[in-house]
Amino acid sequence: MESQISATRAAREFSDLLNRVTYRGETFVVRRGGRPVCRIVPAGPSKCTLADLVEFLRSTPKPDPGYWDDLEEVIRTQPPAPKAPR
Secondary structure (H helix, E strand, O other): OOOEEEHHHHOOHHHHHHHHHHOOOEEEEEOOEEEEEEEEEOOOOOOOHHHHHHHOOOOOOOOOOHHHHHHHHHHHOOOOOOOOOO
């Protein structure tokens, strides 16, 4: 069951809210102006482990021999990025 909580109350009681989510497994829908804006739920276990990532990287095809040369050419010929406005 999920509880409804205002954004103001969630901000004031944030530490308690996190404790309730962590230790009791509670779920909250945070509302602002009466409208739901987010849901705070217990974090589940990671769905991907480091071993999964390593296995994935080992199983993917390797780039063909000219790939790195092509990539260097693309990088070399890119125009400079515009300066960010201040």
